[in-house]
Amino acid sequence: MTDDTSMPTPRGPASVADFLASFDGDVDAAIAALRTHHDRGSSIRAALPLRQRPRRERSGDHIITVTDLRKTYRMGRQKVSALGGVSLEIDRGEFVALTGASGSGKSTLLQIIGGLDKPSGGTVLVDGVDIGTLSDAKLSRFRNRTIGFVFQFFYLQPFLRLVTNTEVPGMFAKTPRKQRRAQALDLIEEVGLSDRSRHLPREMSGGQMQRAAIARALLNQPLVLLADEPTGNLDSATGASIIELFERIRDEFGTTIVIVTHDDDLAERADRTIRLSDGLVVPSGVPA
Amino acid sequence: MIGLRDSVTLARTKVRSKRIRLLITTIVSGLLFGLISGGILLFDGTAASVSRFADQNLDGRYLVQGTPMLDGTEAFPDPTDPKVIDDVVALHAAYIAERKAAAEKYGITGYDEKTEIQPVVDNAYGDPNAPADQSRMANPESVAWKRREAAGIAKMREKSQSTPERFAADSRASGATDTYQPRTLQHLGLAYLKDGREDLTRTEQPSDAGPPMGAEGPDGSSISGSNYTIMDDALVKAFIAEPNDARATPKGIPVLVPIDDLVSTMGKQLGLAKRPRDGAGQVSWYRSVRDSANGVTFTSCYRNSAEQQRIEQARQVDAEIKANQDKPGYEKPELVLELPTSPCGPVSVVSDTRSESEKQKEANQRAFDNQFTPQDAPKAELLTFQVVGVLPTPQSGGGRLESVVSGIVGTTYGYGALIPSGLLAELPATLRHDDVLALEPAANDPTTMMYFGPMGPEAAYISSFPTVDGAKAFIASMTCDTGGGGFLGNDYYMECGKPFSVGTFGTSYLVVDDIARGARPYLLGLLGALFGVATIIIWAMMGRVIADSRRETAVFRAIGARRSDITSVYLIYSLWVALRIAVFAALLGGAIALVIELLYSGRATNAAQLAYGVFDGDATFHFVTVPSLLWWSILGGILVMALVAITPPLLRNIRRNPIRDMRDE
Numbered sequence: 001m002t003d004d005t006s007m008p009t010p011r012g013p014a015s016v017a018d019f020l021a022s023f024d025g026d027v028d029a030a031i032a033a034l035r036t037h038h039d040r041g042s043s044i045r046a047a048l049p050l051r052q053r054p055r056r057e058r059s060g061d062h063i064i065t066v067t068d069l070r071k072t073y074r075m076g077r078q079k080v081s082a083l084g085g086v087s088l089e090i091d092r093g094e095f096v097a098l099t100g101a102s103g104s105g106k107s108t109l110l111q112i113i114g115g116l117d118k119p120s121g122g123t124v125l126v127d128g129v130d131i132g133t134l135s136d137a138k139l140s141r142f143r144n145r146t147i148g149f150v151f152q153f154f155y156l157q158p159f160l161r162l163v164t165n166t167e168v169p170g171m172f173a174k175t176p177r178k179q180r181r182a183q184a185l186d187l188i189e190e191v192g193l194s195d196r197s198r199h200l201p202r203e204m205s206g207g208q209m210q211r212a213a214i215a216r217a218l219l220n221q222p223l224v225l226l227a228d229e230p231t232g233n234l235d236s237a238t239g240a241s242i243i244e245l246f247e248r249i250r251d252e253f254g255t256t257i258v259i260v261t262h263d264d265d266l267a268e269r270a271d272r273t274i275r276l277s278d279g280l281v282v283p284s285g286v287p288a
Numbered sequence: 289m290i291g292l293r294d295s296v297t298l299a300r301t302k303v304r305s306k307r308i309r310l311l312i313t314t315i316v317s318g319l320l321f322g323l324i325s326g327g328i329l330l331f332d333g334t335a336a337s338v339s340r341f342a343d344q345n346l347d348g349r350y351l352v353q354g355t356p357m358l359d360g361t362e363a364f365p366d367p368t369d370p371k372v373i374d375d376v377v378a379l380h381a382a383y384i385a386e387r388k389a390a391a392e393k394y395g396i397t398g399y400d401e402k403t404e405i406q407p408v409v410d411n412a413y414g415d416p417n418a419p420a421d422q423s424r425m426a427n428p429e430s431v432a433w434k435r436r437e438a439a440g441i442a443k444m445r446e447k448s449q450s451t452p453e454r455f456a457a458d459s460r461a462s463g464a465t466d467t468y469q470p471r472t473l474q475h476l477g478l479a480y481l482k483d484g485r486e487d488l489t490r491t492e493q494p495s496d497a498g499p500p501m502g503a504e505g506p507d508g509s510s511i512s513g514s515n516y517t518i519m520d521d522a523l524v525k526a527f528i529a530e531p532n533d534a535r536a537t538p539k540g541i542p543v544l545v546p547i548d549d550l551v552s553t554m555g556k557q558l559g560l561a562k563r564p565r566d567g568a569g570q571v572s573w574y575r576s577v578r579d580s581a582n583g584v585t586f587t588s589c590y591r592n593s594a595e596q597q598r599i600e601q602a603r604q605v606d607a608e609i610k611a612n613q614d615k616p617g618y619e620k621p622e623l624v625l626e627l628p629t630s631p632c633g634p635v636s637v638v639s640d641t642r643s644e645s646e647k648q649k650e651a652n653q654r655a656f657d658n659q660f661t662p663q664d665a666p667k668a669e670l671l672t673f674q675v676v677g678v679l680p681t682p683q684s685g686g687g688r689l690e691s692v693v694s695g696i697v698g699t700t701y702g703y704g705a706l707i708p709s710g711l712l713a714e715l716p717a718t719l720r721h722d723d724v725l726a727l728e729p730a731a732n733d734p735t736t737m738m739y740f741g742p743m744g745p746e747a748a749y750i751s752s753f754p755t756v757d758g759a760k761a762f763i764a765s766m767t768c769d770t771g772g773g774g775f776l777g778n779d780y781y782m783e784c785g786k787p788f789s790v791g792t793f794g795t796s797y798l799v800v801d802d803i804a805r806g807a808r809p810y811l812l813g814l815l816g817a818l819f820g821v822a823t824i825i826i827w828a829m830m831g832r833v834i835a836d837s838r839r840e841t842a843v844f845r846a847i848g849a850r851r852s853d854i855t856s857v858y859l860i861y862s863l864w865v866a867l868r869i870a871v872f873a874a875l876l877g878g879a880i881a882l883v884i885e886l887l888y889s890g891r892a893t894n895a896a897q898l899a900y901g902v903f904d905g906d907a908t909f910h911f912v913t914v915p916s917l918l919w920w921s922i923l924g925g926i927l928v929m930a931l932v933a934i935t936p937p938l939l940r941n942i943r944r945n946p947i948r949d950m951r952d953e
Contacts, residue, residue: 116846116945118945155840159305171297172844
């Protein structure tokens with residue numbers, strides 16, 4: 001800490017300022033943080049302010065209940081187990097981060113919870129509904145009404161303006177045009193893109209596109225927002241702002257948010273972190 | 289399911305992606321379909337125009353002409369056949385007996401049967417090594433042979449099934465409404481009086497036994513060649529000109545003259561222009577000739593064979609006197625005839641110094657000859673014709689287009705100058721010359737038969753059908769199965785029991801119909817091939833686009849789209865693409881047809897007007913017509929084909945696990 005020039009170049013003066021401002025005299029913790037920063041290069045951490053408020057307590061009202069969830073893929077003649085019997089509960093309004101190394105099964109878990117993939121065994125209850133029993137049409141409706149998806153690569157329609165892109169889930173929900181347009185505009189304002197509502201995706205930055213994708217995911221007022229590496233394609237500052245947006249959504253709408261991330265620092269911003277390793281939930285307290 | 293408007297919104301985003309590929313596909317397949325579209329428009333337009341002209345020409349009637357097909361084996365036997373030789377020898381003996389009896393009856397002295405043509409001669413074309421009894425043949429020049437031939441013809445006619453009544457009955461059974469019987473007058477041998485003067489030096493001598501050889505006349509025209517046919521007005525009305533002042537009062541036998549004949553015969557007299565070379569000028573030329581000739585009269589002379597012989601006799605006497613009158617001691621013949629001094633006037637007797645016994649002897653000889661070759665009294669009559677219309681003739685000039693149109697649709701009367709029977713009947717009796725026009729050629733005469741066929745001058749029958757199909761059915765019912773063979777002789781018709789040889793008459797509607805129907809399978813084949821190529825292109829493009837849309841489909845599914853929603857979006861997309869191609873093809877095809885229409889309609893109209901003799905009203909040859917069902921089917925087919933094209937990849941897409949496609953990204 002004595003030789004500033006040996007420190008990795010931070011993302012910007014503001015980030016450095018934030019870091020220094022958060023220094024509370026614990027030298028060992030600061031050195032550990034700096035080492036982590038050095039090791040991860042463009043880690044988001046340097047750009048993130050330290051947690052400003054305490055984690056929320058769990059309500060005990062489970063909106064998602066996963067029991068002994070298993071998922072096996074067949075790769076040629078070999079069977080690969082992606083999930084080996086995952087059980088967990090997520091409370092209504094909770095902001096949960098699923099972390100783990102690549103191949104740990106976190107994305108698979110997210111996709112099964114979102115009804116995009118079928119489990120090989122076990123059950124998933126979302127808002128009391130066992131989604132494994134739903135027909136394809138009902139599953140579509142479930143994804144449309146109960147779940148909002150946010151992807152790493154945004155997946156916006158390239159030739160639709162922002163406001164229309166935001167309306168797409170409403171189209172599948174057959175929401176009246178005027179109503180969904182009003183909702184879309186509100187959400188666009190909510191995510192801070194009012195001045196971009198008439199823009200095409202190619203006219204927006206990555207962060208703006210992700211905000212737009214979040215607005216789209218929220219159009220049908222889902223109970224659960226599932227995000228798979230939502231900041232994986234963004235720079236640190238933008239990623240931080242996206243996380244802030246998730247927090248605000250959770251606070252304002254009471255939406256349950258489950259994100260998949262590699263980034264432990266980002267996961268720190270969640271109410272709870274569930275770590276997976278080799279297709280299993282790592283009990284809390286076990287070192288990574 | 290997602291609303292239509294939202295489906296369109298999402299489908300449009302697909303249209304806006306892969307623009308270059310879509311543009312190339314639209315252009316290439318649009319060009320192919322455009323060619324198909326244009327081809328159909330032109331084909332249908334041409335067929336409709338031809339059909340319209342044919343309808344106007346004959347009021348929508350379709351004519352079939354039949355000529356009798358008779359068994360000629362008895363009438364025209366093999367002269368080397370021993371039985372025939374025996375017949376001829378027997379007939380010759382009977383003939384000689386008749387001659388002897390007649391000679392005795394009329395006091396003809398010195399009759400020598402050896403002067404008669406012998407009934408049997410050596411067969412110059414036979415095998416020189418054959419036995420003597422096998423190297424002889426009946427002599428076709430002998431009277432005995434001709435008698436046998438005449439008897440055979442009479443027998444053939446008597447046995448014939450090829451009667452007008454049979455033709456009328458058979459054709460009516462196939463739906464014919466009327467039957468007509470044109471009557472040719474070639475046997476009259478009328479001599480055209482050019483500039484009102486009679487050419488008495490004609491070498492072609494008409495006879496009651498048949499028409500003069502070279503019936504087209506010295507200038508090749510039907511007028512100078514006495515090639516007239518009386519035909520029902522209904523068959524020729526398209527060519528009858530509107531009456532003008534010259535026709536206010538009928539002045540002669542009404543006649544429709546082939547335009548080229550009119551120009552060659554009376555062109556100078558009437559100041560008629562020659563046929564122009566260009567297509568456009570032909571119609572105005574036709575109109576000009578028709579208007580100039582309408583009501584014009586000309587005269588022809590009828591002389592029967594007896595009168596012709598007197599003309600010849602007078603010419604010979606005249607020549608003899610002129611050659612010898614200055615010679616000392618020359619004495620003129622006892623009977624001196626004078627050539628006619630007025631057009632078609634009679635031969636007059638200048639002097640006849642023969643004794644009564646000589647006159648009696650000549651009368652006896654005439655009576656003797658008449659017994660074997662009956663001859664009427666000398667007769668000469670001046671016939672006046674009045675032109676009431678002009679028949680177009682196939683043009684040899686003009687451009688390629690005109691030749692093609694003329695060749696395909698040209699009228700084919702083939703009867704020379706035509707006398708409308710209705711107008712003829714309206715004439716005063718003094719102008720009608722019934723006594724001449726009603727004359728028949730010698731019955732059962734081989735020469736007559738050679739000219740007119742076995743049934744004489746009324747040897748063709750024409751039936752009118754209200755539909756092409758009716759006409760075709762009748763023709764088919766009257767046609768022998770050739771088994772792929774070529775020319776069919778009479779015997780073949782006899783064997784297959786068809787008493788008439790039938791074919792279209794007037795316009796070549798059947799050719800047009802056959803072309804239209806016959807070409808249709810080829811056209812459809814060609815269109816099918818083009819359709820196939822275009823289909824493959826569109827299939828490939830659509831399949832690729834849909835396959836490339838797996839991730840998008842997966843995203844839609846992730847945010848709540850049902851399979852039906854995805855299907856709706858891509859159906860709209862494919863219809864959108866297909867509609868663009870169809871519109872492009874329709875516009876391109878229309879443009880092609882329109883260009884052809886603008887470039888060639890005028891020339892084709894001229895050619896068709898000439899070919900059909902239809903000049904009034906809206907007689908225009910259009911290459912473009914109201915699009916047919918086939919045309920609409922092709923455009924509809926593009927839409928259907930596009931829908932079919934997207935179905936397999938789309939089904940694969942919506943059945944796939946969305947996550948798999950998102951992972952593949």
